[in-house]
Amino acid sequence: MQLGKLLWALLFxxxxxxxxxxxxVCHQHGALWPENISEVYGRKIDHLFDVITWITGIFxxxxxxxxxxxxxxxxxxxxxxxxxxxxxxRTLEIGWTLMAAAILIFVAFYQIPIWTExxxxxxxxxxxxxxxxSMWMWQVRYPLWDEQANAxxxxxxxxxxxxxTFELTNELHIPAKETVLIYVTSRxxxxxxxxxxxxxxxxxxxxxxxxxxxxxxxxxxYEFYCxxxxxxxxxxxxxxxxxxxxxxxxxxxLREQTxxxxxPGQPVQVMNTDTKSSVPTLAGN
Amino acid sequence: xxxHSENHGGHHGHELSFVRRYIFSTDHKIIGLQFFFTAWxxxxxxxxxxxxxxxxxxxxxxxxxxxxxxxxxxxAGKMTPEAxxxxxxxxxxxxxFAVVIPMTxxxxxxxxxxxxxxxxxxxFPTLNMLSYWFIWPALACFIASFFSASGPAGSGWTxxxxxxxxxxxxxxxxxxxxxxxxGLLFVGVSSMMGSVNYLTTIINCRAPGMTFFxxxxxxxxxxxxxxxxxxxxxxxxxxxxxxxxxxxxxxxFFVPQNFDGNWIVNNFARRSAGGQPxxxxxxxxxxSHPAVYIMVLPTMxxxxxxxxxxxxKPLFGYKPMVFSILGIAGLGFIVWxxxxxxxxxxxxxxTAFMVSTIMIALPSSVKVFNWIFTVWGSKPNWSTALLFxxxxxxxxxxxxxxxxxxxxxxxxxxxHDTYFxxxxxxxxxxxxxxFAIFAATYHWFPKMFGRKMNETLGKLHFVxxxxxxxxxxxxxxxxxxxxxxxxxxxxxxxxxxxxxxxIMLMNKISTHSIFVFAAAQLIFAFNxxxxxxxxxxxxxxxxxxxxxxxxxxxPPPHGNFERIPVVYRGPYEYSYPAAxxxxxxxxxxxxxxxxxxxxx
Numbered sequence: 080m081q082l083g084k085l086l087w088a089l090l091f092x093x094x095x096x097x098x099x100x101x102x103x104v105c106h107q108h109g110a111l112w113p114e115n116i117s118e119v120y121g122r123k124i125d126h127l128f129d130v131i132t133w134i135t136g137i138f139x140x141x142x143x144x145x146x147x148x149x150x151x152x153x154x155x156x157x158x159x160x161x162x163x164x165x166x167x168x169r170t171l172e173i174g175w176t177l178m179a180a181a182i183l184i185f186v187a188f189y190q191i192p193i194w195t196e197x198x199x200x201x202x203x204x205x206x207x208x209x210x211x212x213s214m215w216m217w218q219v220r221y222p223l224w225d226e227q228a229n230a231x232x233x234x235x236x237x238x239x240x241x242x243x244t245f246e247l248t249n250e251l252h253i254p255a256k257e258t259v260l261i262y263v264t265s266r267x268x269x270x271x272x273x274x275x276x277x278x279x280x281x282x283x284x285x286x287x288x289x290x291x292x293x294x295x296x297x298x299x300x301y302e303f304y305c306x307x308x309x310x311x312x313x314x315x316x317x318x319x320x321x322x323x324x325x326x327x328x329x330x331x332x333l334r335e336q337t338x339x340x341x342x343p344g345q346p347v348q349v350m351n352t353d354t355k356s357s358v359p360t361l362a363g364n
Numbered sequence: 365x366x367x368h369s370e371n372h373g374g375h376h377g378h379e380l381s382f383v384r385r386y387i388f389s390t391d392h393k394i395i396g397l398q399f400f401f402t403a404w405x406x407x408x409x410x411x412x413x414x415x416x417x418x419x420x421x422x423x424x425x426x427x428x429x430x431x432x433x434x435x436x437x438x439x440a441g442k443m444t445p446e447a448x449x450x451x452x453x454x455x456x457x458x459x460x461f462a463v464v465i466p467m468t469x470x471x472x473x474x475x476x477x478x479x480x481x482x483x484x485x486x487x488f489p490t491l492n493m494l495s496y497w498f499i500w501p502a503l504a505c506f507i508a509s510f511f512s513a514s515g516p517a518g519s520g521w522t523x524x525x526x527x528x529x530x531x532x533x534x535x536x537x538x539x540x541x542x543x544x545x546x547g548l549l550f551v552g553v554s555s556m557m558g559s560v561n562y563l564t565t566i567i568n569c570r571a572p573g574m575t576f577f578x579x580x581x582x583x584x585x586x587x588x589x590x591x592x593x594x595x596x597x598x599x600x601x602x603x604x605x606x607x608x609x610x611x612x613x614x615x616x617f618f619v620p621q622n623f624d625g626n627w628i629v630n631n632f633a634r635r636s637a638g639g640q641p642x643x644x645x646x647x648x649x650x651x652s653h654p655a656v657y658i659m660v661l662p663t664m665x666x667x668x669x670x671x672x673x674x675x676x677k678p679l680f681g682y683k684p685m686v687f688s689i690l691g692i693a694g695l696g697f698i699v700w701x702x703x704x705x706x707x708x709x710x711x712x713x714x715t716a717f718m719v720s721t722i723m724i725a726l727p728s729s730v731k732v733f734n735w736i737f738t739v740w741g742s743k744p745n746w747s748t749a750l751l752f753x754x755x756x757x758x759x760x761x762x763x764x765x766x767x768x769x770x771x772x773x774x775x776x777x778x779x780h781d782t783y784f785x786x787x788x789x790x791x792x793x794x795x796x797x798x799f800a801i802f803a804a805t806y807h808w809f810p811k812m813f814g815r816k817m818n819e820t821l822g823k824l825h826f827v828x829x830x831x832x833x834x835x836x837x838x839x840x841x842x843x844x845x846x847x848x849x850x851x852x853x854x855x856x857x858x859x860x861x862x863x864x865x866x867i868m869l870m871n872k873i874s875t876h877s878i879f880v881f882a883a884a885q886l887i888f889a890f891n892x893x894x895x896x897x898x899x900x901x902x903x904x905x906x907x908x909x910x911x912x913x914x915x916x917x918x919p920p921p922h923g924n925f926e927r928i929p930v931v932y933r934g935p936y937e938y939s940y941p942a943a944x945x946x947x948x949x950x951x952x953x954x955x956x957x958x959x960x961x962x963x964x
Contacts, residue, residue, distance in 0.1 A: 083746050087754075090830065094758050098838060105842050111866045113778075113845050124774045131772055135765040142732060142761050149739040150754065153675065156745060161939035161946050163741035166961040167681035171737070172730070176684075179729045186768065187722040191715055194773040198711040214533075268527035269641060271706065271781060275847030278778045284641055284708045285526055286620025306781040306849045308452075308520045310527060310534035311445040314852035 081155040088151040095143035099136070114276050116322075118296040119258065120197045121278035127190050134182060201260070201290050206234045208251060208261045209244075212270035212283040212305070215312035219251050220244045224330075224337035231333055236262040236288060245340055249318035251303065253295065254329035260292045271307035274320055282307055298324045380922075388497075390489035391922050395496045396475030397812065402499060403467040404892075409507075410463055413455035415882055420448055422868075422875035424854040446535050448853035449518040453536065454506065456521030457544065460655070461551045462503055464793060467801055468662035469593070470495070470558055473586045475812065477562055479913035480583045482571025482931065484923045487564040495557035498550055505547030509540040517544035520851060522648060525618035525641045529610035537611070545608040552601050559590035559597075566590075571912065573931035577686070578950065580911045580935040581679065584686055585665025588693045592654045592661075596697070600651030603644055610639070618644045645707055649700035657696045659793055661689055663800035664731060667753045669935070670800075670807045671735055673909045674750035675742035676946050678936040678961065681734040688727035688734075695724040705776045714773050721771035728764045732757060743939070743946075747907075748822030752803035755830050756796050763791030766841065784844025790837050802829070802888070809892075810906045814918040815899030821891040828884035836877030839870045908947045911935040915951055934961060 105111040115121045154162060209220040220239045222231040232243045253259045263272045265283040272291060273280040279293040295301070305316035323329040386394060419428055420443050427433065432441030443451075474492065478485055486492045509516035518536025519528040523544065531538045566579075566587045579587070606617040621638035672679040679685065701709060701717030735757045744750055766788040769775050779785060802825075809817045846863045848855055848871075855867065905914040912931070916924045929951045937948040942955055 084744070087746060087751060090827070091754065091758055093831070094762075094834060097835065098762070101838065101842070108866075110863050111842065111846070113847060113863070124778060127772060128769070128775045128778075131768055131775060135768055138729075139761060139765050142736065143758060146736050146739065146754070146758060146761075149736055149742075150744070153739060153741070154743040156743065158743060161941065162675065162677040162743040164678065164939050164941055165680065165741065166678045166936075167684065167734075168737075171733075172681050172684050175733050176726065176730055179726050180723075183722050183725055186772065187719045190718070190772050190774055194711070194715060194718070197774055197777065198705075198714065268530075268533055269524050273781075273847075273849065275778065280706050280777050280780055282707045286641065287708050289708045302847075304849065307524070308449065308527065308851045311449050311518065311536075311853070313449065314445060314854050 081157075084150065084153065084155065088147050091143070091150060092147045095140045095147075098143075099140060102136075115278060116295050116297045116299075116301065117277045117279075117293060118256070119294045121276075121293070123193045124197065124278045127193050130189065131186060134186065197292075202258045202292050204258065204260055205231075206236045206260050206262055206290075207253065208259075209234060209236050209239050210251070210261055210263045210272060210283065211266055212263065212272070212309075212316075213266040214268065214310055215305070215316040217249050217251070217272075217303075217316070217318045218246055219248070220246045221252070221333065221336070223340070224334045231330070245336055250321060251318065252321045252323060252329065252332060254326045255295055255298050255322050255324055257326060258292050258294050260290060262288050262290050264288045268309045269307050270305045270309050270316065272303065273306035274301060274303040276301050277320070280306055295320070295322045298322045298328075388493060390485070390493045392474045392478050392486045392489070392492060393812075393920060393924075395492050396471050396473075398496050399466050399471035399474060399499070400812075402496075402503070403463050403471055406458055406462040406466075406503065410455055410458035411882060411885070413451050413458070415879065416443065416451050417448075417455060418875040418878050419443075420451075420853065421855065422872045424856055443853070445853035446515060446518060449520075449534075449851060450516045450536050450540065452851050453517045453520050453523075453544075454510070457517070457548070458506060460521060460659070460793075461548060462499075462506060464659045464797055464801075465551070465555065465655070466499060468659060468666075468797070469555065469562075469586065469589055470499070472582070472662065472666060472801075472804055472808070473558065473562060473589075475808070476582055476913060477565055477586055478569070479811075479916060479920065479924055480580050480911050480935075481566060481569060481574055482912045482915075482925065482929045483565065483569040484925070484928075486561050487569055488561050491557050492561050495554045495561065498554040498557065502547045502550035502554065505543040505550065509543040509547070512539035512543065514538045514540060516540040522645075522652070523607065524648075525607065525610065525639075525644045526620075529607055529616075529618050531611060531613065542608065542611055545604050545611060549601065549604050549608070552597050552604070555593050556597050559593035562586055562590040563594065571929050571931055574912075574950075575931075577683070578931055578934045580665075581668035581682075581685060581689075582662070582665040585661045585668075585689055588689050589658050589661045592658050592693050592696065596651040596654040596658075599647055600655075603647035603651070606647075607644060615639075642704070642707060642709060645704055645709075646700070649703045650697075653700040653703065654693075654696045656789075656792065657692055659797050661692065663756065663797045663804075664689065666804045666807075667735065667756050667800045668738075669911065670749050670753045670803050671738050671757075672936045672938060673807070673907050674747050674753070675739055675744040676938045677738055677742035678938055679734070680737040680740075681730075682934065682936060682961075684730055685734055688730040691727035692724060695720055695727070699724055702771055702776070705773050706780050711773075718771060718773045722768065725764060725768060725771070728760075732761055732764070747806070748817070748819055748826055749803045749806035751823070751826045751830075752799045752806065755826070756799040756803060759791050759795035759799060759834070762838070763788060763796050766791065779844055781850050782844035783840040783848045783850065786850055787837050787840035787844060790840070795833055795837060799829075805892070807907070808913075809895065809899075810902045811913055811916075811918050811920070813896050813899070814901060815895055815897075816902050816906060817895040817899060818891050821887055821894075825884055825887040825891065828887070829881055832877035832880040832884070836874045836881065839874050843867050843870050843874075905949075908945065910937060910947050910949050912950055915949065933958070937961070 115125050211218045222234040225232045263283040265285045270283040277293045281291040301320045303318050303320050427441030514535040517540040527533050528541050609615040610618050616639045618641050619639045699721040702721040705714045806817050904918045915929050931950045932954050939946045940948045
C-alpha cells in the first residue's frame with residue numbers, strides 16, 4: 080500500500096466527516112440552529128428543508144465516500160499491472176440517470192403544494208398592514224380602529240388613505256396564531272422584507288405592490304431586516320416585528336393607537352411624502 | 365516564454381518583430397498566455413478585495429491593517445459602508461468578468477483549442493487578437509472606477525435597478541456605475557469575438573480523422589460554452605445598454621411610472637415613464653445564469669481531461685459526459701428565473717423555473733458519477749494537477765447539492781440573499797472552478813513553457829488551499845441559515861439575537877481560514893514564476909497523454925505542429941492492454957484488432 084495514496088484518501092475523507100459533524104453539532108446546539116416561530120408556513124418550509132437535507136445529505140456522504148473509496152482502492156503507482164481498460168458501463172449510466180431523475184422529480188413535485196400555499200394562493204382576508212420600504216427604513220401603515228363597526232377600517236393597500244390609517248416606523252405589529260397578510264412596496268430602490276424566524280422574505284420593488292403572508296405562534300419581539308442590497312446603509316435597515324399574544328390583544332393595541340391619535344392636541348401622523356404620486360401596480364395573484 | 369525562436373513549423377516565412385510576436389500577436393498561444401497573465405493579475409486584485417470583505421465581516425469595528433489609515437483616514441482607518449458595498453460589488457464583478465470567464469474560456473480556450481483539434485491557429489487570428497485587446501478597455505473601466513470621485517459601483521455584481529440606474533441613489537451609482545456598465549459591455553465584445561472564433565475553428569479546422577466524438581472534453585466543453593455565449597450575450601448587452609441609458613438619465617426602461625423621484629432628487633420624476641425594475645433582472649439573469657455554466661463547463665471539460673490523463677484510465681462514459689454538457693447548456697437557458705423566486709415575479713412562474721432548475725442537477729450528477737468511476741480501478745500518479753481536480757470534484761458535489769436548496773422555491777425563501785447562497789456559488793465557482801483552473805495550470809504549464817511546475821511546492825500549495833478554503837466556505841452555509849444576509853457592512857447589530865455570538869465566531873473562523881488560503885497562494889505565485897525560468901525542463905509529452913496538444917513541441921512554435929497530425933482514435937485510450945505503453949496517442953496508427961471506444 081502506497082503511503083501517499085492513503086494520506087490523500089484520508090484528506091479527502093475529511094470533507095464528508097467535517098461536513099456532517101459540523102452540521103450535526105449546529106443541529107444539536109440550540110443557538111446554532113435557526114429558530115422557527117411559525118406554526119403553519121415556516122414549519123412547512125422547514126419540513127421541506129429537512130427532507131432535502133436528508134436526500135442531499137445521503138448523496139453528499141455517499142458520493143464523497145465513493146470518491147474516497149475509489150482513491151483508496153486505486154492501483155499503486157509501482158504496481159505491475161495497468162489501470163483497468165474500461166470506457167463506461169451502459170447499465171450503470173442508465174441506472175444512476177434514472178435514480179437521480181426519480182429523486183429529483185420527487186423533490187420537485189413534493190414541494191409544489193408547499194410553494195402554492197406559502198407564495199401562490201393568497202389567503203382570503205383583509206390586509207393587516209402596508210409596508211413602504213425606503214432608504215433605509217420601513218414605514219408600516221395600519222388601519223385605524225372603527226368604533227362604530229368595532230373592527231379595523233378596511234385598509235386600501237393600493238392607496239392607503241391618510242384619514243383611515245396611521246403609520247409607525249420600523250415596527251410591524253401582528254397578532255399571533257393566525258395568518259397575517261401584508262403588502263410591501265418600495266419608494267426608491269429594491270429592498271427585501273425578511274423575517275428569518277418566520278421564514279418569510281419578499282422583495283419590495285418600486286412600482287409593485289406585493290402581498291406577503293406568514294404566521295407566528297410565540298409572542299415577542301423579533302428582528303426583520305432588508306435582504307436586498309439597497310445602498311451603503313443596507314446593513315442599517317433593521318426593524319422589529321412585535322407579535323401580540325392574540326387577535327384580541329392586537330385589536331386592543333390598534334384601538335389604543337387610534338385613541339391616542341384622536342386625542343385632542345395630538346397631531347395626526349402623516350406620511351412624509353405625497354402619496355398620490357406613488358400608486359403602485361398590484362403584482363401577481 | 366521564449367526558448368524557441370527559429371522553428372516556425374514552416375508556417376510563417378518571415379521573422380516577426382517582438383511587438384508583433386508578443387504584444388499585438390495573432391498567435392493563439394500568445395493570446396492565450398496574455399489572457400492567462402491578465403486574469404491572474406486581476407485575480408490578485410479581486411482576491412485582495414475578498415480579504416477586505418472578510419476582514420470587515422470578522423472585525424467590523426477594527427482598523428483595516430496596513431491600508432486602513434491611508435484609505436479611510438476620516439473613519440479612523442475603518443472601512444466605510446460605502447467602501448464595503450463597493451468592495452463587494454467590485455470583487456464579484458472582477459472575479460466573474462475579469463478573472464474566471466477570461467481564464468477558462470479565453471486563456472485556456474485560446475491556448476488549447478487549436479492544439480487539441482490539430483490546427484495551426486484559430487480560424488480568425490486577427491479577430492482573436494482584437495478579443496484580447498478589447499478586454500483592456502474593460503479592465504481600464506473597472507480600475508478607473510476605483511478612482512472616480514464617488515467610488516466604484518456599489519449595487520452588487522448584479523446591479524439591480526433602480527439602485528444602479530439612478531445616479532443620485534447612492535455614491536457608487538454615479539460615475540462608478542457608469543464605468544461598470546461600460547466595462548461589462550467591453551467584456552461582452554471580447555467574449556463574443558472569442559466565441560464566434562471558437563465555433564468556427566472547432567467546426568471547420570479539425571485535423572483529418574478528428575470527428576466530433578474524438579474531441580477531448582476540454583474542447584467539447586469550450587465548444588458548448590461558445591454556443592452559450594453566442595446566444596446569451598446579446599441579451600446581457602441589451603440589458604447593459606438599457607441600464608447605461610437609464611443611468612445616464614436619457615431613458616427610464618427600469619424606472620417605474622409611479623416612481624417617487626422626489627424622494628431621491630427633486631427633478632427626477634420628470635423622466636419616469638413606465639419602466640419596470642424586474643425587466644432588468646430577467647434580461648440580466650438570462651445571460652448571467654448561463655454565465656455560471658460559461659464559467660463551470662470549461663472547468664468540467666478540463667477536469668475530465670486531467671483526471672483521465674493522471675489516473676491512466678479511459679474517461680468513464682465519454683458520450684454521457686458529452687450529452688450531460690449539452691444537457692446542462694440546454695437547461696441552462698430556461699432556469700434564470702430561479703434567481704427571482706422572491707423578486708415579485710409571478711410566483712406561479714416560479715414553479716416552472718423550480719422544476720427546470722431541479723432537473724439541471726441530473727446532468728451534473730451524471731458528470732460526478734462518471735468522474736468517480738474514472739478513478740475507480742485506475743492507477744493515479746498523484747500529481748498536483750490530479751489532486752486539484754479531485755478536489756474540484758469533491759467541492760462540486762457540495763456546490764451542486766446545496767443548489768437544490770436554492771432551486772426549491774419554498775426553502776429559497778429563507779436562504780435567498782443570505783450567506784447560504786454565498787457559500788453555494790463559491791463552492792461551485794471558487795472551490796470548484798478555481799481549483800480546476802489551478803489543476804489546469806499545473807497540467808498545461810509544461811506545454812506552455814517547456815518546464816514543469818515544482819511538484820513539492822505544488823502539493824504544499826494544495827494542502828494549504830484545500831483545508832482552509834473548505835472550512836472557511838462550508839461554515840458560511842450555517843451563518844446563512846441563521847439569517848446573516850449578504851452585503852451587510854456590519855453584522856454586529858444581529859448580536860442581540862441568541863445566534864449572534866455563534867455567527868460572529870463562525871465569521872471569524874471563516875476569515876482566518878481564508879487568510880491562510882490567501883497566504884498559500886504566495887506559494888503558487890512563487891512556483892509559477894520560478895518554474896517558468898528554472899523549472900525542470902521536459903519534453904513534449906511529460907504526462908504521457910494522448911491528446912494532440914502533446915504531439916507539438918513544448919512550447920509549440922508558431923503554427924504548432926511540424927505537420928498536421930492525423931487522428932485515429934479518441935483521446936482517452938489509456939492502459940490499452942495490447943499497447944506497449946499505458947497510453948495510446950490519438951495519432952498512433954491503429955493497432956490490429958483495435959476497436960473504437962466512445963463510452964456508452
